[in-house]
Amino acid sequence: MKTLVLYSTKTGNTQKIAQAIASETNSELVRVANPEPTSDVNLVDYDLIFVGTGIRAGNPFPEMVSYLKTLDLHEPKTFAIFLTWGGAGKTNQIVSGKVRAILKEKNQNILDGFFSSYGKWDMRRTNHPNNEDINAAKIWAQNTINNI
Secondary structure (H helix, E strand, O other): OOOOEOOOOOOOOOHHHHHHHHHHHHEEEEEEEOOOOOOOOHHOOOOOEEEEEEEOOEOOOOOHHHHHHOOOOOOOEEEEEEEEEEOOOOOHHHHHHHHHHHHHHOOOOOOOOEEEOOOOOOOOOOOOHHHEEEEEEEHHHHHHHHOO
C-alpha cells in the first residue's frame, strides 16, 4: 500500500505528528503551505492519504482548506484525518467534520474517526506534542493501515 502524509502547520506541532506518521508508515511527507496543489505530488499514485492540520479559531488552516478544495481526482482515494489542537472545547471534532465535509464534497472516501493530539497552545500545553502523543500517532497510523 502506497501512503502519503499531507499536512499544514503554523508552529510545528502538526509537522511533528506528520513526521511520526510518515516514519511509522514509510510514507512520503508533503507540507501544504499554499493553496495550489504541489506539482511534485500526484495523489492518484497513493492508496491512502493522511491529511493533517492544526486548528485556528475553530477552523482547519486555510491553506489546507484551499488545497483540498482544489483537488480534482478522477477516482476516489481513501483519506485519514489527523489534527493538532490546543484543547479548546470540541473544536477537534468540529474541524474534523469540516475537513470530512470538504473531502466528501469531492466524492472521496474518508475513514471513520480521526486522530488528534494536543499542540503547544500559549502556556497551557507547552510540552505537546510530547513523546506520548507521537507514539499514539504512530500506533493510530499503523492501526489505520492494518484495518484497511
